[in-house]
Amino acid sequence: MIVTGKTRVCGVIGDPIEHTLSPIIHNAAFEALNLDYVFLAFKVKSAWVEAAVNGMRALNLRGLNVTMPHKSAVMNYLDRIDLSAQIVNSVNTILNKENLLFGFNTDGIGALKALKENGVELKGRKILLLGAGGAARAIAYTLAKEADELAVLNRTVKQAEGLAKLLEKSLSKKVVAGSLKPSDIQRNLQDSDILVNATSVGMSPNAEESPVPPKLLRSNLAVMDIVYNPVETKLAQDAKAAGAKVVSGVDMLIHQGAASFEIWTGKSAPIEVMRKVALKHLQKV
Ligand SMILES: NC(=O)c1ccc[n+]([C@@H]2O[C@H](COP(=O)([O-])OP(=O)(O)OC[C@H]3O[C@@H](n4cnc5c(N)ncnc54)[C@H](OP(=O)(O)O)[C@@H]3O)[C@@H](O)[C@H]2O)c1
Structure with a gap:
């Protein structure tokens, strides 16, 4: 890769940022398509988020990914925010188009594409989603639009209840909320088709930890664990042993990254190149 005065710059902001895979994945993708782009990681402390976003305009950066803990904070400094990112109050991708900053969230579409790529159908299905944090909110909104029913369970039940209310209001669908206690998981899992x-x-x-007791898993279940480090989590191993269909967090990682790549470059992302380089790196760490 030769960086010149014409090279367009993208990056990721977060804190910590040292372990991000985004530079590895995106630089491999730019190279594969022979695009004159480069991708860097920037450690940005919370007090500097506004300056970092304004710096994107000042330095004419083409795009940024946003990771923990800035996904909501950056929203204060953007010009336009995509409706789904507004609803879930979380932006993970910024596009700089002629000095106007546009915010998106690609986590939901990443999860949806990972499920579909693995042959998991959502229409008419019930999904049990564990978690109500940043990624869970985006995933819940995208999957709830496609599936029939959704239940959200979280360690902090208030967060799950808040998310369920938000989804009911924006999508007019019934969403159940509860805790991560094994009894709640058991009750909600027995008539679910997909566990995320x-x-x-x-x-x-x-x-070595899993949020789900192995005995609750069964063969007529599709299980996606969005955790991608390790590549095969304890939950994924248990699900495989129970005969369930398993979708890896790496697949979601690649598809959410591909959606960001397409927003910045306008080109179809080289999915297989991105997957190969991510897996190679994850298997080393
Ligand atoms: N595959 C991908 O593309 C992708 C994309 C984004 C994130 N991720 C992964 O997804 C995970 C969540 O990320 P995030 O950005 O949503 O983080 P986050 O906003 O901090 O949310 C963390 C979630 O995990 C729950 N949690 C944390 N520790 C727990 C524990 N000990 N027991 C039970 N629940 C616990 C939290 O519950 P409380 O509300 O009770 O705190 C919350 O629901 C991370 O592992 C991240 O690497 C993967």
């Missing part, structure tokens, strides 16, 4: 873990339970270094 959007909590951070099971993420490295706590890779």
